[in-house]
Amino acid sequence: MIPDSIAEISASQVPGDLMAILPFLVAVAGGLVVIIVDLLMRPKASRQALGILSLLFLVLMILACLVDVGKPPEMAFSDLVVADDFSRFLGVIFAVAAALSALTAIGRLPDEGAARGEFYALLLFATGGACLLAQATDLISMFIGLECLSIPAYILAASLRRDPRSAEAGFKYFILGAFATGFLVYGIALLYGAAGSTQLKEIARLCATQPWTGNLMLIVGALLVLVGLLFKIAAVPFHMWAPDVYQGSPTPATAFFATAVKAAAFAALLRVLFMALPDMRTGTAGYEDAGWAGLLTVIAILTMSVANLIALVQNDVKRLLAYSSIAHAGYLIIGLLCNQEGAAAILFYLAAYTFMTVGAFALVAYFEHKSGGTSMTEYVGLGRRHPVAAVALCILLFSLAGIPPTAGFFSKFYLFRAAVNEGFIVLTVVAVLNSVVSAYYYLRVTVAMYMEDETQEKKPAVKASFAIALAVGICVLFVLLMGVHPTPYLDAARSSVLSLF
Amino acid sequence: MWEAIFFWGFGGLAAALAVLVIAMKNPIHSAVALIGNMFCLAALFALLDAHFLAAIQVLVYAGAIMVLFMFVIMLLNLKAEELGRSRRTLAKGLGLVLLAWVAVRFLAEFKGEALALPAVTEDYGTIESIGRLIFGPQILPFEVASVLLLAAILGAVTIAKKRLW
Numbered sequence: 319m320i321p322d323s324i325a326e327i328s329a330s331q332v333p334g335d336l337m338a339i340l341p342f343l344v345a346v347a348g349g350l351v352v353i354i355v356d357l358l359m360r361p362k363a364s365r366q367a368l369g370i371l372s373l374l375f376l377v378l379m380i381l382a383c384l385v386d387v388g389k390p391p392e393m394a395f396s397d398l399v400v401a402d403d404f405s406r407f408l409g410v411i412f413a414v415a416a417a418l419s420a421l422t423a424i425g426r427l428p429d430e431g432a433a434r435g436e437f438y439a440l441l442l443f444a445t446g447g448a449c450l451l452a453q454a455t456d457l458i459s460m461f462i463g464l465e466c467l468s469i470p471a472y473i474l475a476a477s478l479r480r481d482p483r484s485a486e487a488g489f490k491y492f493i494l495g496a497f498a499t500g501f502l503v504y505g506i507a508l509l510y511g512a513a514g515s516t517q518l519k520e521i522a523r524l525c526a527t528q529p530w531t532g533n534l535m536l537i538v539g540a541l542l543v544l545v546g547l548l549f550k551i552a553a554v555p556f557h558m559w560a561p562d563v564y565q566g567s568p569t570p571a572t573a574f575f576a577t578a579v580k581a582a583a584f585a586a587l588l589r590v591l592f593m594a595l596p597d598m599r600t601g602t603a604g605y606e607d608a609g610w611a612g613l614l615t616v617i618a619i620l621t622m623s624v625a626n627l628i629a630l631v632q633n634d635v636k637r638l639l640a641y642s643s644i645a646h647a648g649y650l651i652i653g654l655l656c657n658q659e660g661a662a663a664i665l666f667y668l669a670a671y672t673f674m675t676v677g678a679f680a681l682v683a684y685f686e687h688k689s690g691g692t693s694m695t696e697y698v699g700l701g702r703r704h705p706v707a708a709v710a711l712c713i714l715l716f717s718l719a720g721i722p723p724t725a726g727f728f729s730k731f732y733l734f735r736a737a738v739n740e741g742f743i744v745l746t747v748v749a750v751l752n753s754v755v756s757a758y759y760y761l762r763v764t765v766a767m768y769m770e771d772e773t774q775e776k777k778p779a780v781k782a783s784f785a786i787a788l789a790v791g792i793c794v795l796f797v798l799l800m801g802v803h804p805t806p807y808l809d810a811a812r813s814s815v816l817s818l819f
Numbered sequence: 820m821w822e823a824i825f826f827w828g829f830g831g832l833a834a835a836l837a838v839l840v841i842a843m844k845n846p847i848h849s850a851v852a853l854i855g856n857m858f859c860l861a862a863l864f865a866l867l868d869a870h871f872l873a874a875i876q877v878l879v880y881a882g883a884i885m886v887l888f889m890f891v892i893m894l895l896n897l898k899a900e901e902l903g904r905s906r907r908t909l910a911k912g913l914g915l916v917l918l919a920w921v922a923v924r925f926l927a928e929f930k931g932e933a934l935a936l937p938a939v940t941e942d943y944g945t946i947e948s949i950g951r952l953i954f955g956p957q958i959l960p961f962e963v964a965s966v967l968l969l970a971a972i973l974g975a976v977t978i979a980k981k982r983l984w
Contacts, residue, residue, distance in 0.1 A: 473974035
């Protein structure tokens with residue numbers, strides 16, 4: 319049948335378009351179902367069932383991503399989004415991060431007086447936004463995806479209603495996040511002014527056809543977009559919000575911020591840098607350092623060094639993990655400089671990092687007493703009181719430090735190998751030195767758990783929660799699996815980044 | 820000629836009012852400056868032939884949203900001593916110097932080359948053409964914005980409601 323009007327053509331394309339954003343649709347549908355079921359439940363009833371319901375939708379989302387793996391990239395919604403292996407790989411990371419955070423919330427939130435059903439609904443909306451962000455090939459859909467991720471995140475940060483620190487975290491995240499969004503939107507406006515289009519490929523075409531060094535509008539626009547996205551990954555000098563927000567937020571939400579939000583912002587950075595601004599990587603002859611490669615080199619060194627040095631003196635495990643997550647963003651920025659191999663290393667790193675970080679935060683949530691104690695002194699003697707959980711925390715911390723045979727070792731190895739192959743010797747040396755420094759503060763937690771004497775009175779053991787135990791178990795399993803046999807995951811990451819280049 | 824005069828007039832006024840929004844000590848004064856700023860932006864939209872956007876800018880932003888702002892500020896009823904003294908003169912001075920430097924560089928280097936944007940069509944900026952855009956090529960951002968608003972409503976209830984259960 320031949321469609322005889324434009325309206326009919328676009329109408330017949332809609333089902334295909336909707337299939338392209340299926341992971342997003344599943345997440346949003348899950349959020350809506352959670353809200354409605356929440357209304358039908360008795361007000362005083364436990365909301366753990368809603369957590370399980372949201373897990374169901376997140377598993378569906380993983381399936382929706384996996385079922386299309388290997389299909390060629392498919393543009394949808396008049397080229398605003400693309401469904402490719404890159405977005406599917408990241409979609410799985412987002413869904414896994416959200417599912418593990420939800421598991422932690424099921425075990426942790428009932429005794430914290432948090433907003434309950436809403437927590438899972440907002441988690442699902444944010445996950446959907448992250449998926450859309452990873453699929454965006456246009457600055458407008460990128461912006462709306464980022465906001466769809468950020469606004470639920472601000473609310474999640476403030477969702478411990480009786481805790482002033484949570485309110486402070488939400489407020490700080492919101493104000494500074496809105497400020498960063500302002501930079502991003504202004505940058506988008508300038509890029510549109512320079513290129514006459516918000517399509518990433520049109521901006522790349524402009525950069526390819528004329529020298530960018532004289533085009534001030536393009537340069538300022540690109541810089542502002544970079545600032546907006548670097549804020550989201552908490553790169554130095556845009557990291558000030560992260561420790562306070564990560565410490566004040568409910569721990570399951572912190573786990574989500576440190577993994578899914580960061581991974582989504584890296585997805586956007588990869589798309590913008592490789593699809594829109596590949597020609598701005600280096601300057602013209604004589605000014606080779608003028609492009610974003612030089613800029614990001616400086617930011618990577620600053621982010622790694624500042625975060626690791628401040629983390630050395632932290633006495634609160636949750637805050638320590640916040641600084642550790644800033645430092646990991648620094649390592650990941652190195653990957654942005656290393657083209658295809660670097661992008662693949664970033665995806666592998668993000669997958670490994672998701673398991674180790676969510677696992678560590680889940681254990682923080684597990685050890686957290688009703689007083690909200692996360693300081694290092696609370697961890698003294700845990701090796702005797704909670705032997706299994708302490709071993710799990712040790713494995714996750716070793717992985718964060720990059721000690722073999724864990725996933726953390728191989729993610730750093732692939733990243734640094736890509737950097738050496740691209741000739742970033744100094745940067746690699748700085749990164750390796752930094753990971754040596756970081757081993758000190760990760761090991762401090764271990765030392766506190768096993769080797770320090772208990773001075774305080776004996777504390778009662780925390781009641782084990784099946785949901786948190788399951789989350790930690792999955793994390794430890796994958797951290798070891800990706801450490802012992804990393805090849806299939808690296809191959810998946812390698813084939814996923816092909817569509818970026 | 821006239822367009823340039825109006826552009827620089829309204830643009831300059833908008834920038835000056837935006838500075839006043841953050842420079843004024845009394846929040847009411849800031850809010851009034853913000854209303855003025857939004858009217859100037861509406862005028863700039865009108866200069867760009869985006870008449871519908873100009874009208875919406877006045878109705879929604881200068882009208883509805885700013886009225887809510889005013890209500891909130893008046894309900895909070897801040898006293899002069901609660902507003903605090905202005906501080907951080909060093910930071911302000913440094914900021915001004917940097918701003919001046921950026922402005923000078925921008926004015927010196929900006930070539931202002933005309934872009935090859937498509938010509939303005941007959942129905943540009945009308946409700947119909949905006950509707951066709953929103954419900955046609957830009958349907959995805961438009962629909963996702965509703966998810967965004969739903970999340971924001973959920974957040975307002977979650978954070979502000981006295982008793983959740």
